[in-house]
Amino acid sequence: MNFQRVRLIDSLRGLSLFGILLANLLIFQYGIWGKEEISFFSLSNIDVSAYKSIKIAVEGSFMPIFTFLFGYSIIKLVESLKSKGVRVKLHLVRRFLMLMVIGILHGTYLWEGDILFFYGLMGFFLLLFINRKKKTLIIWGSTLFILTSAMGYGVYEETKEEAEKASSYIVQTNDVYKNATYLEIKDHRENESPLLVENEILLLFVMIFAPFMTAPLFLFGMAAAKGKIFTKPHAEQKWYKVGAILLPVGLALKSVSVIYEENAWSAILLTVGAQLLSLGYIAAFSILFVSFSNSIVFRGFESVGKLSLTNYIMQTVICTTIFYGYGLGLFGELGMLNSIILGLVIFALQCVCSTLYLKMFRRGPLEHILRIGTNFSWNGSVKKKRTFFKKSKKVNLESGTI
Structure with missing residues (x-):
């Protein structure tokens, strides 16, 4: 059986990369910590509005789409591997390890916002579910969604010492990323932290539970693939x-969470709203795909989606070159509205380049x-497993015996 790519899934993957780029431009331009303390950068009223728009409509709602598609793709890969008679879990383990290696290299040498290592790590957790039925996946996903949403309850009050350390770090990061060399930026990324020791322990605790907080979308994606959806x-x-x-x-819930960000319920509204919005985007995009799948725009999304890993890394290369000191040094200077325009230009170029590239490769x-x-093969193809029975049968036929 020949498993063909699902065009809508590739297009959705392209859509998710577009949203991820717009969200990541907050980090590229202001840093992981600086984007949450945007007042340090004295934005104009227009830029403040653009910033809030990205926080509501984009941030936290396109990565879950990619998460959903990751789960979907795992099941499609499992189906393909089974049809070739190879050891499925061995291939998946090697794939997840490769993602982790690429993620480590990406996070070490290019940018602190890497997500590939986590996806590779999450893959090992998802191995527990690859043979589960669609209904089981939905039940597990729904249960974890309810439980992890409730974990967002509460407001954390920052101490004066924590606020001073964070402020000092943001100021230092702004200077280093804008003016320093590649090695100086790398050193700052690896050795400086805005957290106190006790908060670093808390962060480690949160990271341990991160797989359970992101698991629902992975599992829903796996269920969708088993149900042949899309x-x-x-x-x-x-x-x-x-x-x-x-x-x-989803938009309404996220809007309330951004407006009333100090409210005890805001974290829950943000978590729930972000994931509901991501599912809403998937559905709305699918409606448009039915009518416009052959348009140049949707073909562009599809092409970017087929080269998702390469395009994701290229976004890092392009944006760090624009914002960091070893490039144009525009860190914190471009503004949010111009940042959105830049994101549109970069993604449009990726659509064009990906389409042209796929005509040749x-x-x-x-x-x-x-x-x-x-697959442990230089051409990247899966080596089909040959059984002793098939070999012996071939020999007997050649010898004229049954």
Whole structure:
């Protein structure tokens, strides 16, 4: 059986990369900690409005789409590997290890906002669910969604010492990232922290529970793949329309959480709203895909999605070159509105370049490296398993015996 790529899934992956780029531009331009203390950068009223728009409509709602698609792709990969008669879990383990290696290299030598290492690590957790039924995956995903949403309750009050340390770190980061050399920026990224020792322990505790907080979307994606969803977009339109209702609901919840950010319920509203909004985006995009799948725009999304790993890393290379001192040194200077425009330009270029690239090559360079490590073959192809029975049968036929 030949497993073909699902066009809508590739297009959705391209959409998620577009949103991830817009959200990551907050980090590229202001830093992981600086983006939460935006008052340090004296934004204009227009830029403040643009900043809040990104916080509501984009941040935290496109990475879950990629998470959903990661779970979906795992099941499609499992189906493909089973059809070739190879050891499924061995191939998956190698794939997850390769993602972790690429993530470590990305986070060490390019940028602190890497997510690939976590995805690779999360893959080992998802091995527990690859053979579960669709209903089981939905039950587990729903249960974890309810439990982890409740964990967001409460407001953390920052101490004076913590606030001073964070402020000092943001000021230092702003100077280093804007003016320093590559090695100086790398040293700052690896050795400086805005956290006190006790908060670093708390952060470690949060990271331990992170897989459970992100698991629902992974599991929902796996369930969708087992249910063959997105393979027949025209026949599934009514379900897309139902799902699209989550879009305004998610936007409303996130808007309230941003407006009343000190409220005890804001964290829960943000967590729930972000994930509901991501599902709403998936449904709304799918509705548009049915009517415009052959348009140049959707073809562009599809091309970017097919080269998702390469395009994700290229976004880092392009943006760090623009904002960091060893490039144009525009860290903290571009402004939010111009940042959004920059994101549109970068993604448009990626659409064009990806489309042209795929006319000459089947896979992106990093996708090919990932396949080499996963399949243990230089051409990236899966080596089909040959059984002794098949070999002996072939010999008997050649010898004229049954």
